[in-house]
Amino acid sequence: MILNDFFIFMKQELMLLFIIFLLLLIKVGKDRSNESLLYLINLLLLINVIAGFILPGEGSLFSDMFRTNPLIALEKNMLNIGTLIISMQSYSWLKSHKHLLEFYILMISTLLGMFYMISSGNLLMFYLGLELSSIPLAALVNFDLEKKASSEAAMKFILSSAFSSGLLLFGVSLIYGTTGSLAYAEITSHLSTDPLQIFAFVLFLAGFAFKISAVPFHFWTADVYEGAPVAITSYLSVISKGAVLFVFVSVLYTVFKPLADVWYGMLFVLSISTIIIGNLFAIRQDNFKRFLAFSSIAQVGFILVGISGSSSMGTAAVIYFVLIYIFSNLGAFGVVSIVSSLTGKERISDYKSFYKTNPFLSWILTIALFSLAGVPPAAGFFGKFFLLIAGAEKGNYLLISIAALNMIVSFYYYLRIVKSVFMEPNESPIESLTIPLISKVALYICLLGIVILGLWSVVYDYIFTLSPIF
Amino acid sequence: MITQYLFYFLTFTAIFCALLVVFSKNPIYSALYLIVTFFATAGHYFLLNAQFLGAVHVIVYAGAIMVLFIYVIMMLNLNKEVEPHKSNIIKIAATVCGGILGLVLIAALRETELGEITEYSNNGIGLIEKLGNVLFGAYMVPFEISTVLFLSAMVGAVFLSKKNIH
Amino acid sequence: MGASSLIVLAIAGIVFSAGGMMIAKIFVKGTKNPQKGQAYESGIKSTGTTWSQFNVGYYLFALVFLVFDVELVFLYPWAVVVKSVGITALIEIIIFIFILFMGFLYAHKKGALKWI
Numbered sequence: 243m244i245l246n247d248f249f250i251f252m253k254q255e256l257m258l259l260f261i262i263f264l265l266l267l268i269k270v271g272k273d274r275s276n277e278s279l280l281y282l283i284n285l286l287l288l289i290n291v292i293a294g295f296i297l298p299g300e301g302s303l304f305s306d307m308f309r310t311n312p313l314i315a316l317e318k319n320m321l322n323i324g325t326l327i328i329s330m331q332s333y334s335w336l337k338s339h340k341h342l343l344e345f346y347i348l349m350i351s352t353l354l355g356m357f358y359m360i361s362s363g364n365l366l367m368f369y370l371g372l373e374l375s376s377i378p379l380a381a382l383v384n385f386d387l388e389k390k391a392s393s394e395a396a397m398k399f400i401l402s403s404a405f406s407s408g409l410l411l412f413g414v415s416l417i418y419g420t421t422g423s424l425a426y427a428e429i430t431s432h433l434s435t436d437p438l439q440i441f442a443f444v445l446f447l448a449g450f451a452f453k454i455s456a457v458p459f460h461f462w463t464a465d466v467y468e469g470a471p472v473a474i475t476s477y478l479s480v481i482s483k484g485a486v487l488f489v490f491v492s493v494l495y496t497v498f499k500p501l502a503d504v505w506y507g508m509l510f511v512l513s514i515s516t517i518i519i520g521n522l523f524a525i526r527q528d529n530f531k532r533f534l535a536f537s538s539i540a541q542v543g544f545i546l547v548g549i550s551g552s553s554s555m556g557t558a559a560v561i562y563f564v565l566i567y568i569f570s571n572l573g574a575f576g577v578v579s580i581v582s583s584l585t586g587k588e589r590i591s592d593y594k595s596f597y598k599t600n601p602f603l604s605w606i607l608t609i610a611l612f613s614l615a616g617v618p619p620a621a622g623f624f625g626k627f628f629l630l631i632a633g634a635e636k637g638n639y640l641l642i643s644i645a646a647l648n649m650i651v652s653f654y655y656y657l658r659i660v661k662s663v664f665m666e667p668n669e670s671p672i673e674s675l676t677i678p679l680i681s682k683v684a685l686y687i688c689l690l691g692i693v694i695l696g697l698w699s700v701v702y703d704y705i706f707t708l709s710p711i712f
Numbered sequence: 713m714i715t716q717y718l719f720y721f722l723t724f725t726a727i728f729c730a731l732l733v734v735f736s737k738n739p740i741y742s743a744l745y746l747i748v749t750f751f752a753t754a755g756h757y758f759l760l761n762a763q764f765l766g767a768v769h770v771i772v773y774a775g776a777i778m779v780l781f782i783y784v785i786m787m788l789n790l791n792k793e794v795e796p797h798k799s800n801i802i803k804i805a806a807t808v809c810g811g812i813l814g815l816v817l818i819a820a821l822r823e824t825e826l827g828e829i830t831e832y833s834n835n836g837i838g839l840i841e842k843l844g845n846v847l848f849g850a851y852m853v854p855f856e857i858s859t860v861l862f863l864s865a866m867v868g869a870v871f872l873s874k875k876n877i878h
Numbered sequence: 879m880g881a882s883s884l885i886v887l888a889i890a891g892i893v894f895s896a897g898g899m900m901i902a903k904i905f906v907k908g909t910k911n912p913q914k915g916q917a918y919e920s921g922i923k924s925t926g927t928t929w930s931q932f933n934v935g936y937y938l939f940a941l942v943f944l945v946f947d948v949e950l951v952f953l954y955p956w957a958v959v960v961k962s963v964g965i966t967a968l969i970e971i972i973i974f975i976f977i978l979f980m981g982f983l984y985a986h987k988k989g990a991l992k993w994i
Contacts (some may be wrong), residue, residue: 259860263980266867270983282862307853344871349866358857370854374861381868419826437820715882722885755885763884766950776944783940786932844959847952848967855952856972859977863944866981869941872986873934 250299251310254318257290257556258354262347269343276342280333284680287326294319306363306425313708316362317488317561324481324568330684331576332473335583336391337678345385348378350459356485365414365424368489372410372453375482376403382477383470395469402452402462410449426497433500440504447508453486454542456512457519463525467535471581475531476575479538485562487542490499491549491560495710502552509550510641516544517648525655530578530588533655534571536616540652541567547645548629555632557709562695562702563625566613569691570622573610576685577603584675590659594668600675606685608660613692615656616649621696628702683689719759726752739785743778750774764840938990942982949978 249256265283268274300314302308328613329346336342355374362368380403384396418424419441421432435438448459465639467475494505520540527533548559580603582588613622626649634642677685695701727750736742750773757766847855916923952974960967985991 262860262863266980266984270980270987304853305850341871341875344867347867351860351867353855354860358853366851367854367857370861374857374864377715377861378864378868379873384872404860421787436824439801441817441820699816714886718882718885729946755888758884759882764955770952772944772947776940778948780937780940780944783932783937787934787937789931815895840955840958841962844955845963847955848959848963848970851925852966852970853921855979856973856977859974863981866941866945867984870938870988875937 247299247301248303248705250297250300251303252299252308254290254315254322255354255357257293257680258350258357261286261290262350262354265343266305267348269347276337276339279342280336280680284326284329284333287322287329290318291326294322296453297482299463302363306427307367308358308361309363310361311708313561313710314558316705316708317360317485318357319352320561320565320568321356321481321485323436324572325349327568327572327576327684328473328477328481329574329686330469330570330680331476331579332583333678333680334580335471335473339385341385341387345382346660347445348382352376352382352477353481356482360485360488362489363426365417365429367428368493369407369411369414372486373407375485376407376453379403379474379478380484382474383466384469385474386469389460389469391457391469392471393469395466395589398462398469399466400707402466403601404451406452406459407446407453413442413445413447413449415468417446426493430497430499433498433503435504439503443498443501443504447505450490451512452485454483455539456542456546457516457539458537460516460519463539464532464535467531468529470531472531472575472588475534476572476579479534479575480568480571483542484568487560487564491557495547495552495557506552506636509546510638513543513546513550514641514644515543516540516546517645521648521651521655524652528590530590530593532573533590533659534578535585537652537656538571540648541571541614543648544626544629544645547633547641549601550638550641551633551635553632553635555628555635555706558702558706559625559628559632561615561705561709563629565701565705566621566625566692566695569688569695570610570613570620571691573685573688574604574614576681576688577607577610580675580677581672581679587672587674593659594670595671596663599671599673602675602682603685604663606689607663609689609692611660613696615653617653619696621692621694624696650671718755722752722755722759725749726756740782743781743785746781747778750778761839764843797841805846935990935993938985942985942990945978945981949975 251456261283264584268279269431294315298310298312300311301308315532329349336345339345352375355371355376355378359368359371359375362371377400380396380400383399386392386393414424416438417429420436420442421429423429423432451459452462467479470478498505517540520536520538520543524533524540545560545563548563549556576589581593593607596607609620613620616623616626630642630645633645726749726843729752732745733749736745744862750769754766754769754774757763757769953971956967956971960971
């Protein structure tokens with residue numbers, strides 16, 4: 243019975259472990275061609291996605307160290323889908339890369355860490371998951387082995403993530419000292435608004451803010467995103483950030499519920515500064531990856547607005563937005579990834595009159611940017627709309643109006659790119675690219691995701707029924 | 713009585729050497745002072761009756777990790793002269809920020825009513841049997857995850873340093 | 879006394895060894911000249927600085943050593959409690975060693991343990 247539970251509850255993690263070991267064994271064995279390996283790995287990831295949807299159990303294992311329920315299973319499935327899309331999009335980059343298997347071993351290890359982090363019921367477990375999801379990422383950031391910028395980005399990433407882990411651990415140790423336990427359930431019952439506990443929580447929050455790159459903890463983001471290979475940049479900005487956001491919401495809404503008044507003020511400041519600074523810096527960027535870095539910072543600000551409302555909609559709105567964000571951001575990154583791997587061009591000004599040579603890619607890019615900006619028919623609009631409604635629960639209309647104003651500012655810089663793609667003349671536009679079939683499928687999946695999520699309300703309702711009431 | 717003196721002695725050594733780690737110009741000296749800091753921390757573990765933890769701290773930190781540190785210093789070829797100059801404004805700002813954080817911590821500590829401090833009793837909490845029972849009982853999953861962490865860290869480090877070998 | 883006796887012992891050890899060196903320094907009449915300080919006395923004169931970049935191979939050895947050092951550290955409490963915890967402990971440690979062994983295989987395949 244226990245063993246049965248174990249296999250049902252942990253099936254997603256076990257599946258990933260199986261893939262990691264399989265890839266390691268392939269690596270240790272004789273060499274194989276990259277293309278066959280890529281097909282095998284994408285097939286495995288596809289099986290992984292499908293297997294994740296079967297039999298979402300509910301319960302906890304190992305004295306509440308590991309817990310799962312349909313919502314957690316859904317979050318993991320979302321991350322699985324995102325990873326599959328990234329893997330398919332980076333096909334043309336990985337096809338000629340010498341260290342293909344290491345790429346996947348490390349990436350799936352980080353995914354495993356995120357899964358454990360999401361289902362943890364204990365701070366120690368959470369910390370281990372967080373480390374497992376950030377240390378291999380540093381090696382991944384360094385994956386453009388010939389580029390110096392990539393190494394520099396890896397260095398910056400490992401230093402800042404070590405620093406943030408340090409802050410977080412200090413917070414955890416103070417929490418342990420004042421509550422006497424590491425288990426979530428015990429901590430909640432021992433939390434009061436003691437100054438020391440608030441101090442511990444501030445450190446804890448700072449660690450989180452580093453990981454989701456909320457302003458003033460965002461300094462590493464742009465440099466790391468710019469230096470890292472495009473596949474990893476999209477992984478960092480979508481999967482890694484999404485996982486931490488899931489944990490952030492659930493930890494704030496359950497474990498630190500007694501401190502709700504305290505973290506409301508902090509989230510207020512964090513969200514306003516994150517939205518404004520993310521937007522202002524995004525306007526000035528010319529490198530596409532830097533631009534998307536700042537745009538993702540601004541998006542995190544909107545998510546923080548949604549979280550700060552602590553309404554019953556909060557969890558559902560955040561998860562729904564992250565789901566949309568996965569598709570729309572990966573759509574944009576997919577185009578950048580293909581262009582960058584085939585031509586090496588990463589500047590926004592290179593994309594002038596991109597439409598003339600690559601109409602398909604331009605349309606994908608445009609729809610993805612519309613969704614990121616939140617232009618009504620695209621899904622991103624509904625995501626942001628729900629976030630703002632969730633944020634309005636507290637009746638703080640200053641926050642909501644600042645967020646809404648910033649949405650308009652963000653229209654400017656997203657649509658500026660659309661304009662230069664369609665209208666601005668260019669003497670040497672990017673030549674017509676032949677996209678590998680597998681990447682094309684990935685782009686279609688993103689497109690479908692953006693359109694369906696916006697038009698079909700069942701998805702949101704489903705998430706809403708699963709999410710706990712605050 | 714002697715425990716108390718030892719505690720003060722170890723704490724003083726740890727903090728003093730930790731400061732020297734930061735202020736030494738030569739990175740090798742920093743590493744050596746770090747060893748002393750590790751030893752002093754291990755001493756604290758012994759005082760808390762956590763012998764196994766103390767021994768592990770000496771073996772793993774002062775032994776293996778320090779070797780790694782020294783090799784990294786030698787590999788990066790950090791000399792005295794290469795240390796970049798940091799502007800005074802950054803130094804002052806960092807000091808002020810750190811000081812304020814420390815002040816807040818102290819204020820929070822003073823304001824908090826710490827619970828009854830239970831008298832230190834020799835219940836063998838740090839003994840190896842207890843540790844083993846917890847590690848292989850309740851903390852089974854974190855234990856196994858830590859190996860995956862080792863594995864992936866090892867894969868990352870090996871592949872980065874042997875990037876020319878297929 | 880308990881654990882503190884251990885620390886007293888450690889300090890006594892340090893004092894004794896340091897004291898021996900001090901006494902030697904006081905009583906031995908040494909001579910100092912630049913030649914004596916050289917790496918190879920009466921050998922070829924050493925040139926250049928002693929600072930040189932080390933090969934990354936050293937680091938890899940230390941890293942692999944560290945990983946297995948930590949493994950041994952975990953094995954010790956395991957050995958103490960394996961009787962009382964029973965079969966689960968055995969399964970755990972087998973998984974543990976298996977995973978680390980995979981890492982070792984990988985390092986071996988990449989030639990991390992081959993010298994330079």
